[in-house]
Amino acid sequence: MDTLETRELRYFTAVADELHFGRAAERLGIAQPPLSRAIRQLERRLGAQLFDRDRRGVALTAVGEVLHREAGRALAAVEAAERRTRRAADPSRVITLVTKAGASHELLQSLLDAHASRDGAVPVEVMLCEVGEQAGVLRRGAADVALMHRPVDDLAGFETQDLLTEGQVAIVPAAHPLAARAEVTMSDVARVPDLPMARWPRLDGTYPDGPGPEVRSQSQLAQLVALGRTLLVIPASSRAWQWPEHAAIPVTDAPPVTTVLAWPAHTRPAGLGTLLAAAVAVRPSPAADDGRHGPAGQSSSAVASTSTRTSGSKR
Amino acid sequence: MDTLETRELRYFTAVADELHFGRAAERLGIAQPPLSRAIRQLERRLGAQLFDRDRRGVALTAVGEVLHREAGRALAAVEAAERRTRRAADPSRVITLVTKAGASHELLQSLLDAHASRDGAVPVEVMLCEVGEQAGVLRRGAADVALMHRPVDDLAGFETQDLLTEGQVAIVPAAHPLAARAEVTMSDVARVPDLPMARWPRLDGTYPDGPGPEVRSQSQLAQLVALGRTLLVIPASSRAWQWPEHAAIPVTDAPPVTTVLAWPAHTRPAGLGTLLAAAVAVRPSPAADDGRHGPAGQSSSAVASTSTRTSGSKR
DNA sequence: CGCGGCTCATACCTGTGGGGTATCACAGGC
DNA sequence: GCCTGTGATACCCCACAGGTATGAGCCGCG
Numbered sequence: 001m002d003t004l005e006t007r008e009l010r011y012f013t014a015v016a017d018e019l020h021f022g023r024a025a026e027r028l029g030i031a032q033p034p035l036s037r038a039i040r041q042l043e044r045r046l047g048a049q050l051f052d053r054d055r056r057g058v059a060l061t062a063v064g065e066v067l068h069r070e071a072g073r074a075l076a077a078v079e080a081a082e083r084r085t086r087r088a089a090d091p092s093r094v095i096t097l098v099t100k101a102g103a104s105h106e107l108l109q110s111l112l113d114a115h116a117s118r119d120g121a122v123p124v125e126v127m128l129c130e131v132g133e134q135a136g137v138l139r140r141g142a143a144d145v146a147l148m149h150r151p152v153d154d155l156a157g158f159e160t161q162d163l164l165t166e167g168q169v170a171i172v173p174a175a176h177p178l179a180a181r182a183e184v185t186m187s188d189v190a191r192v193p194d195l196p197m198a199r200w201p202r203l204d205g206t207y208p209d210g211p212g213p214e215v216r217s218q219s220q221l222a223q224l225v226a227l228g229r230t231l232l233v234i235p236a237s238s239r240a241w242q243w244p245e246h247a248a249i250p251v252t253d254a255p256p257v258t259t260v261l262a263w264p265a266h267t268r269p270a271g272l273g274t275l276l277a278a279a280v281a282v283r284p285s286p287a288a289d290d291g292r293h294g295p296a297g298q299s300s301s302a303v304a305s306t307s308t309r310t311s312g313s314k315r
Numbered sequence: 316m317d318t319l320e321t322r323e324l325r326y327f328t329a330v331a332d333e334l335h336f337g338r339a340a341e342r343l344g345i346a347q348p349p350l351s352r353a354i355r356q357l358e359r360r361l362g363a364q365l366f367d368r369d370r371r372g373v374a375l376t377a378v379g380e381v382l383h384r385e386a387g388r389a390l391a392a393v394e395a396a397e398r399r400t401r402r403a404a405d406p407s408r409v410i411t412l413v414t415k416a417g418a419s420h421e422l423l424q425s426l427l428d429a430h431a432s433r434d435g436a437v438p439v440e441v442m443l444c445e446v447g448e449q450a451g452v453l454r455r456g457a458a459d460v461a462l463m464h465r466p467v468d469d470l471a472g473f474e475t476q477d478l479l480t481e482g483q484v485a486i487v488p489a490a491h492p493l494a495a496r497a498e499v500t501m502s503d504v505a506r507v508p509d510l511p512m513a514r515w516p517r518l519d520g521t522y523p524d525g526p527g528p529e530v531r532s533q534s535q536l537a538q539l540v541a542l543g544r545t546l547l548v549i550p551a552s553s554r555a556w557q558w559p560e561h562a563a564i565p566v567t568d569a570p571p572v573t574t575v576l577a578w579p580a581h582t583r584p585a586g587l588g589t590l591l592a593a594a595v596a597v598r599p600s601p602a603a604d605d606g607r608h609g610p611a612g613q614s615s616s617a618v619a620s621t622s623t624r625t626s627g628s629k630r
Numbered sequence: 631c632g633c634g635g636c637t638c639a640t641a642c643c644t645g646t647g648g649g650g651t652a653t654c655a656c657a658g659g660c
Numbered sequence: 661g662c663c664t665g666t667g668a669t670a671c672c673c674c675a676c677a678g679g680t681a682t683g684a685g686c687c688g689c690g
Contacts, residue, residue, distance in 0.1 A: 003321050003390070004397045007648090010318065021667060034649050036667060046397070048404030053667065062585065066403040069582070070396030070456075075318070077392035081385030082319050082361070088381040089363030141385075156580075157472065265471075266384070270377065322677090336638060349678050351638060368638065369686095 006078050009071040011038050012050065016068040019058045076140065083141035088269070094123045095271045098137045099147035101128040101218070104237050104259050107164055107282075108147060115278035122271030131200075131218060138262065144269040149235065150258045158262040160293045161279050166236045168254035171246050173228040179247035186233075186253050195231040198224060222246070235259070260293075321393050324386040326353045327365065331383040334373045391455065398456035403584070409438045410586045413452045414462035416443040416533070418553050419574050422479055422597075423462060430593035437586030446515075446533060453577065459584040464550065465573045473577040475608045476594050481551045483569035486561050488543040494562035501548075501568050510546040513539060537561070550574070575608075
């Protein structure tokens with residue numbers, strides 16, 4: 001009659017993932033019979049069949065699929081709750097900042113310096129992650145705050161503080177004719193036949209169709225550019241990982257990219273305040289607007305989806 | 316060692332809400348000693364003090380406050396999971412649409428008609444709620460889809476389908492000098508000394524300071540206008556609840572309001588497809604853009620916060 | 631100052647049910 | 661036919677959630 005227990009959700013999720021009671025039980029570290037029984041109980045409790053078990057395999061029913069999706073989110077929320085609490089309880093009182101490796105070098109450096117020089121500044125631990133992973137890390141509660149990019153990253157559900165807005169540059173092989181240009185436009189780089197855009201894996205690990213090479217990390221991408229196989233468009237400051245074999249050319253009409261500090265909406269880890277103050281102080285262009293944004297970042301605008309692929313900052 | 320159980324979260328939440336073990340236990344329907352023990356266990360498991368119990372009361376510690384916030388969300392997610400699953404299992408296969416009473420009459424009517432006339436259309440149940448409650452209902456999983464208004468409502472975390480964009484009108488007492496005007500501007504209505512904007516309660520039930528009357532429902536507001544005590548700015552179609560004592564005057568420079576169909580991101584209750592198709596067909600202005608929007612609605616722009624108060628559609 | 635009242639903690643008992651092992655029932659493959 | 665692999669059943673056990681009774685600190689009060 002009561003609320004679902006997370007144990008039930010974990011069990012269900014395991015079976016729904018594996019579609020096999022034996023393996024699911026093993027993954028859960030329990031025996032198979034209790035698992036079977038637990039699922040049956042869950043089905044009775046919800047008054048609905050969750051799996052079709054015709055001999056020769058288990059399959060999710062329609063309602064099972066609903067629960068599969070919802071259970072994943074619910075479990076994530078519970079785990080985030082636990083992680084954030086543990087983090088808050090950690091006596092070493094640091095705040096963890098996550099950013100993708102190689103991005104916004106100088107900005108981060110000056111931000112950390114400015115923060116450290118303030119009175120009562122909580123130590124900041126820097127965590128590096130792969131491209132596009134910051135949002136997940138933040139949502140899971142494994143970090144307190146992230147350095148992200150608008151409109152490249154998905155900022156939905158986060159509050160943000162703008163730090164720096166900048167243009168984008170095209171990184172092309174130094175040997176390529178394009179490298180001689182002083183500046184280029186998006187249409188110049190959009191369909192260079194011998195430099196097709198790289199393809200990033202989707203969440204399920206498969207790749208979209210297309211002519212470009214498949215990549216899963218920035219370093220692979222950098223090397224592919226050096227090899228003359230592709231080009232990319234990224235914020236000017238990401239030039240940090242430029243190779244000698246690369247050339248960077250300003251893209252005049254590329255949408256500007258803003259580096260932002262982001263944290264989960266309505267969550268203010270202690271010590272974030274000083275970091276934010278430092279961030280505001282560091283900003284080079286103190287516009288009239290204070291660059292502070294509410295919970296929901298916009299996403300999926302035409303602009304966003306364009307620069308998403310080209311800058312290689314989305315999976 | 317494992318994940319938190321929802322029971323632990325429920326218990327913790329009860330104590331954190333009540334700040335009193337006895338009352339919390341009563342609310343949970345258990346005795347007080349097991350509750351005390353459960354909380355202690357939770358504290359040991361997390362390795363952190365959650366409450367300060369100095370005699371004469373219980374108080375949340377800093378980490379307790381973190382868990383209080385997070386537990387609320389996690390429990391909401393679990394309950395939403397259960398509710399959505401139950402709803403999916405319901406053999407009566409209806410889809411529930413929630414809207415605030417009194418808004419978008421004709422539009423809803425034509426939408427429902429268009430939907431009903433389609434083959435294989437799932438029955439639609441209409442649920443009415445108070446102003447600004449749609450988002451919560453949707454998030455809790457108590458409804459499948461909602462009629463909401465951009466930029467008035469908070470659309471964060473929802474996918475949306477635009478239905479109708481329209482201007483706003485000022486509703487003023489028919490006896491007031493303003494009523495004679497053919498049209499007005501926002502600055503005209505912003506500070507009419509004898510018609511101050513009404514004040515809606517905040518989430519905690521308190522009211523912001525200001526000259527206007529306190530209201531908690533549309534009908535109260537309607538009556539206050541009729542009494543010549545206040546005015547408001549609302550989408551033109553909400554005129555439905557206009558009284559004889561009211562006058563509606565177009566506000567030329569008010570931000571246009573778009574009525575949208577909204578549903579939780581990445582959730583597609585079976586049958587939503589037909590409703591969406593009907594919705595697209597009903598739209599009066601089939602622009603080039605198809606009016607479909609991704610998960611994160613923008614919010615908290617200057618425009619949004621302005622029209623939020625005036626249209627009385629945010630608490 | 632002693633007394634009762636309030637509140638949370640401790641001690642101890644009990645029963646439910648989650649987990650284990652052993653085994654069955656059923657389908658397919660050779 | 662037998663064997664293999666699957667999920668379901670049957671049965672046992674003990675860990676732990678929950679109950680009752682009681683203790684212990686802190687008030688306020690006469």
